[in-house]
Amino acid sequence: MSIYLERIERHDGILRSYITVLADRALAQAKAAEIEIGKGNYRGVLHGIPYGVKDQLYTRGIRTTLGSRILQDFVPEQDATVIERLEAAGAILLGKHNLHEFGKGGTIDFPFGQPRNPWDISRTPASSSTGSGIAPAAGLCSGALGNDTGGSIRWPAAANGIVGLRPTFGRVSRHGGLMFGWNADTIGPMGRRVFDCAALLQAIAGHDPGDALSARVPVPDYLSALDGDLRGVRIGLIREMTWVDGMHPAVKAAMEESVRVLRSLGATVEEMSLSLAKYAVPLQMLTTDADVASVFLRKWLRTDWDRFDKGTRSRLATACLVPAPIYNRAMRARVLVRQEMLDAFKTFDALITATHLQPAPSIAKSRETVGSDTDMLERVLRRRISTWPFSGANVPAIALPNGFTDDPLPMPVSLQIASSPFSEAVVLKIAHAYEQATGWHERHPDLALTTRAQASTAA
Amino acid sequence: MKIDVADVRAMTKAIDLAIPEDELLPVAIRLSALLEIMHTIERELGDRMDAVDPVPPVFAEPARQP
Numbered sequence: 001m002s003i004y005l006e007r008i009e010r011h012d013g014i015l016r017s018y019i020t021v022l023a024d025r026a027l028a029q030a031k032a033a034e035i036e037i038g039k040g041n042y043r044g045v046l047h048g049i050p051y052g053v054k055d056q057l058y059t060r061g062i063r064t065t066l067g068s069r070i071l072q073d074f075v076p077e078q079d080a081t082v083i084e085r086l087e088a089a090g091a092i093l094l095g096k097h098n099l100h101e102f103g104k105g106g107t108i109d110f111p112f113g114q115p116r117n118p119w120d121i122s123r124t125p126a127s128s129s130t131g132s133g134i135a136p137a138a139g140l141c142s143g144a145l146g147n148d149t150g151g152s153i154r155w156p157a158a159a160n161g162i163v164g165l166r167p168t169f170g171r172v173s174r175h176g177g178l179m180f181g182w183n184a185d186t187i188g189p190m191g192r193r194v195f196d197c198a199a200l201l202q203a204i205a206g207h208d209p210g211d212a213l214s215a216r217v218p219v220p221d222y223l224s225a226l227d228g229d230l231r232g233v234r235i236g237l238i239r240e241m242t243w244v245d246g247m248h249p250a251v252k253a254a255m256e257e258s259v260r261v262l263r264s265l266g267a268t269v270e271e272m273s274l275s276l277a278k279y280a281v282p283l284q285m286l287t288t289d290a291d292v293a294s295v296f297l298r299k300w301l302r303t304d305w306d307r308f309d310k311g312t313r314s315r316l317a318t319a320c321l322v323p324a325p326i327y328n329r330a331m332r333a334r335v336l337v338r339q340e341m342l343d344a345f346k347t348f349d350a351l352i353t354a355t356h357l358q359p360a361p362s363i364a365k366s367r368e369t370v371g372s373d374t375d376m377l378e379r380v381l382r383r384r385i386s387t388w389p390f391s392g393a394n395v396p397a398i399a400l401p402n403g404f405t406d407d408p409l410p411m412p413v414s415l416q417i418a419s420s421p422f423s424e425a426v427v428l429k430i431a432h433a434y435e436q437a438t439g440w441h442e443r444h445p446d447l448a449l450t451t452r453a454q455a456s457t458a459a
Numbered sequence: 460m461k462i463d464v465a466d467v468r469a470m471t472k473a474i475d476l477a478i479p480e481d482e483l484l485p486v487a488i489r490l491s492a493l494l495e496i497m498h499t500i501e502r503e504l505g506d507r508m509d510a511v512d513p514v515p516p517v518f519a520e521p522a523r524q525p
């Protein structure tokens with residue numbers, strides 16, 4: 001614990017992965033865990049392990065800001081269910097992670113400091129579970145919880161070179177999370193290794209009476225699924241979400257090599273088509289965004305417009321204006337897009353894509369300022385093409401590192417694996433086997449190089 | 460269909476949301492793009508969309524056994 005706190009002290013002034021660090025509380029809990037374990041009361045693999053959470057999850061008596069000036073002083077009176085479950089497993093909350101305002105992505109001005117990518121601090125650590133992607137990558141915690149509506153766990157995982165899992169909606173309780181994407185938002189684990197994510201998911205998954213939409217589907221033993229055996233596993237590579245014009249050469253090369261590795265592990269991999277996947281991003285923006293915006297309209301947009309980040313409020317305002325018949329039509333279209341994907345799982349155990357078609361761009365380039373149709377296409381729609389189809393279909397999807405660029409400061413690139421609803425064990429199994437065969441997870445950013453060398457030239 | 464600044468001004472008035480003048484254009488661009496894509500989707504999928512219910516993706520049971 002002391003080592004993590006010392007590293008946070010040394011590096012997080014630049015990386016800005018934390019909004020609130022619970023140093024005294026964490027140290028006291030670490031001491032208590034030490035004593036408890038010494039007495040033979042070992043609760044399991046998470047006992048004594050420090051973790052962080054996206055500051056979108058309620059923590060009793062600890063401020064929960066949602067990355068917004070509007071809630072900078074909000075202190076909940078309850079813990080989120082996932083926090084309670086991790087406490088019961090003996091894990092120790094180290095702090096609340098920085099994020100894009102209200103988890104919406106596209107924040108331009110961060111009230112709690114500009115988050116930076118630990119591999120190259122001039123680049124974005126992606127959105128919206130930003131700090132939850134930075135901190136495990138930079139060795140500032142052992143694991144984290146993020147929240148994913150369209151890609152907000154998977155893109156930060158990809159950008160920071162770690163593993164991030166979006167579970168099936170309903171697999172993990174949303175109780176105690178301020179999330180208004182009522183059929184899309186899902187909490188999930190992030191960490192350096194697939195095992196870390198499996199262990200976190202094991203602790204937090206399962207029905208919760210506090211979340212009416214949490215599923216009663218039994219929770220399997222995720223850790224036992226990590227057996228490395230991919231013989232007979234059938235994998236489909238989605239052409240429209242992978243081999244796309246403008247794909248970065250390093251991403252392309254990494255995907256080709258990933259296919260080779262998966263085949264060497266015994267899986268069959270063949271290209272397949274999801275012709276409707278290209279519609280997932282606009283359809284979800286016309287529906288889920290509208291769901292979210294409908295709450296914000298009353299809560300704060302009307303009264304606190306100026307206190308929102310400019311990027312956040314522009315996106316929310318747009319979604320407020322979606323006409324009801326359009327919303328209805330878009331929900332119908334989503335059914336068809338979803339069904340095409342679910343039908344694919346009758347043939348394949350899993351589907352793969354690149355998590356993102358480009359490595360993390362510069363912070364300036366990542367900002368979602370929309371002044372033209374080109375901005376809308378490139379900065380808002382196109383960059384979401386490879387993660388949102390899985391969210392729209394509500395299937396579990398994991399992102400894990402599968403290579404690096406050859407830039408002077410190499411940037412991680414990432415493989416995405418998805419399976420049918422409640423098949424988290426399948427995605428974890430495939431991801432773990434791939435990870436163990438390649439070793440990309442053992443490569444970490446050299447913070448002494450990336451933070452000190454560029455601190456004076458950071459944007 | 461193209462939504463312009465005047466359209467956005469009227470639409471936001473209808474929902475009692477005041478947006479500064481210099482922030483109307485980005486909203487117009489965003490909304491126009493999404494509505495134009497929806498037109499494309501309707502041309503391709505419209506009949507099939509009529510035949511399904513607008514059910515959200517909330518599953519109670521797994522689609523396959525892990």
